[in-house]
Amino acid sequence: MRLTEKRSIWQIIKPHLLVFDAQLTLIVFLIVSTGLITLYSAGIDFPGRVEDQMRNVLVSFAIMWIFANVPPQTLMRFAVPIYTVGVALLVAVAAFGMIKKGARRWLNVGVVIQPSEIMKIAMPLMLAWFFQKRQGMLRWKEFAVAAVLLLIPVGLIAKQPDLGTAILVGAAGFYVIFLAGLSWKVLVGLAVAGGASLPVVWSLLHDYQRARVMTLIDPSADPLGKGFHIIQSTIAIGSGGVAGKGWLHGTQAHLEFIPERTTDFIFAVFSEEFGLIGNCILLVLFLLLIGRGMIIAANAPTFFSRLLAGAITLIFFTYAFVNMGMVSGILPVVGVPLPFISYGGTALVTLGLGAGILMSIQRHRKLVQT
Template identity: 85%
Template sequence: MRLTERRPLLQVLKPYIFVFDGQLALIIFLILSLGTVTVYSAGIDFPGRVEDHLRNVLVAFVVMWIAAIIPPQSLMRVAVPLYTVGVALLIGVAAFGLVKKGARRWLNVGVVIQPSEIMKIAMPLMLAWFFQKREGMVRWQEFAIAALLLVIPVGLIAKQPDLGTAILVMAAGFYVIFLAGLSWKVLVGLVLAAAGSMPVVWSLMHDYQRNRIMTLIDPTTDPLGKGFHIIQSTIAIGSGGIPGKGWLKGTQAHLEFIPERTTDFIFAVFSEEFGLIGNSILLFLYLLLIGRGLYIAANAPSFFSRLLAGAVTLIFFTYAFVNMGMVSGILPVVGVPLPFMSYGGTALMTLGLGTGILMSIQRHRKLVQS
């Protein structure tokens, strides 16, 4: 009677341990390291802030690991249920959500959650699944349906109001639609239509949203009020010069001139302390991150995974561009964190999930090839 040979433990566990893409993991580690150093400096007056940040990084790492194990085929199967649940929760927020600081963004389902965060991943998943089912026969009707699937959650999020998250979800869905083959002629038409509808959009905006745009145009009109954030952040960026003032030596941050300095405005703290040299390194790391993500997307084995990887990568670009733009005074101030730099639990988990999806696509491509 032959005994079944037992496989070595390492060989059994290998598919569940070595799941990370080495290049992508290294880039993320370097950005997280810069972020942790900056959070320590920015949050030195907030006891426990660094410990909380490290805990959030660990949770994001676990989420990344789980996502990297799940094959793209399984992600396809959860696309429709996740999108449906996300929209249902957004409707629940609109009906009986919790109100904090004038915004209705949270829902108590035993624990307090922010359903709009779910849509940052659910939206590209849903649209990538939708176009995968119609690969090779995508017509204008399909693009119209996809646009409707996108507009519904974006409208619900904008109504909360949460302009920053609405922009990110809109961008995530748009990237999938564009990568699915949206014509440049249609894109130009949409841009012209959007420009023509600006008076209507302006009338639908809340007062604080209009104030943000007017403050962007000339922050000196209210230097101690609505223009304070932009003025102080640009002073911090400029005062860093080429070499920076040095770690823990940023005056704008430590004299509490920079608002939200561990979250939305952490780029101002980093710029002041590490200067142009530090910013160049950070921008280079983001370029590497985006380049690696686009490489994974270009080599993905299926239409679904190509669309999903491309959209996730461009979401990272949107996070970084919008955050740096608003802190530098070239975009209105919206609540968008700097990816893998800003303090925050939910955003880090979302970013970790997106990175894990990229790693899953790359890992299973290699498994298919082997």
Template identity: 80%
Template structure:
């Protein structure tokens, strides 16, 4: 009797347990394994940081599972309300938000939250829903409306100011618009317009943002101030050589020359200890994750699924590219974490929510085929 009951129970609970996409889950596991090893070393002199990192991994797993069991139809239903709430909270931030370190990015709604993080997922959801509803009848007007839906939250976030998050949110929305079929002629026109407007953009940048750009061009102009982060991270990356100095043997990190070594600049710690070989391993893992995500996007059963999966995948590319670029001195420092490597609960939750949606799309496709 008990054996029969167990056999009857398994088909009931199986849909809630077997929700993860195997290849994607394996890649994420490998990245998190590298992350755990690196964070143990980077957080050695920061009590509680490694434990917090492990807690964030556990929370992200739960978030990923919840998102994975949600069918794409439910994701479509929450797209508009989520976007609306997100924009409303951004307006609340601009009106009576909490100011910390000169930036107004938080609002108290019983708990203190940063609404801009919500838009990293809400915006691509909204735009994917928008293009799904207009499938087969896309004209320039539809792309213009999508541009407005994109510009509203990006403008509100940039005003806080939070350039790093604004870039990520703008990228997430732009990817959906591009994948929906935006003309190359329009893209070239936008690129020319953007280049021509650089003097105007420069004039409206905050002083610290201008300093970041100038520091990128020549960090040695202020080696003990604005250029310190970049100079020290570049020294750490270069000193790692081919095979690195060895785990927990990075002098730049453990002598505290690298600021924010467990968060934005964790890649410098990893590069110093594991060298070029370790960097190539990490790059391959990210490329595999992006490749698997794009494969899921290409096989999505609906326009909504394809656009959402493609945008989420390219968000990972943006995170990795911008972080590695700024730590290497190729891009300005904008405070973008390295996916699943940098310490930070918010980024873990956001990225895991996106991966869970990817797994939901893949699982739904299999159910439709069967």
């Protein structure tokens, strides 16, 4: 194109509009659609819930589009400020945060926010930046510093207490450290040390957290109390059989036996209505999501973007694995939503932000190649 040739408005805005990775967008769209269909059934007694979720989805896709336009280099420049602000807000929560249902997790800064949500993205950003700056000279000292950077926010979040978010933030940071080249010998050593420290960890848990672990071991010990969630969700999953009872025909959900059926336990509703076949299809969709994310990570042009893309992808895996595990009765109940399916705005925004970063990494890799 000659210098004197004027570009049309479409030519100017086109690169900023068509930023979505086609494969990743299709997979997310299919999972979100599955979630809305399930939520319609699960939330039939909650008027307006589907409409609210559709608004949340639109906000999530808007966030996804915004971050798909942000170059990875820009994200790297903001990694330290975002992490610093996030930790400062967590300290503020510990000092004078709002208490709801016995937990101090929220902060009123004109609007009520939950700073721990910031760390789900700030943590992998910070550690990816840290390892990028030290690429080629990674020794045990660097991994020790990274561990400290990880343990500070995880400890503050666990103290609130918010074990579910602490697990997600800890996993996000661990994935970056692992992908940066943490030795398997160190991992084995950490596993042994973790096993040896279980009595200490047990003594530090809150009473309700200990109860969740004991309920996992024997939910029948308190079938109408602490074991009610697990017992009813596993009944729902088992009663779905191979083909399920059919959409809108789940008895456990519509007779209100499944608690939190639109949020943390929506997988039980899906399993009851769509059965083993539906679960297999959903698992394939999540595997496709994770596979696409790992392909983007493998093809990323810089160490920073590879670590960040890999960690975000494995966060998606952690969300799905922990949620399905706790609903199925093989993991303790920790309050982790099923990604892109459970009702809730905060989780959807966080997930949309993560997907947008993946798309940014893929898009700017193509721009560099061209």
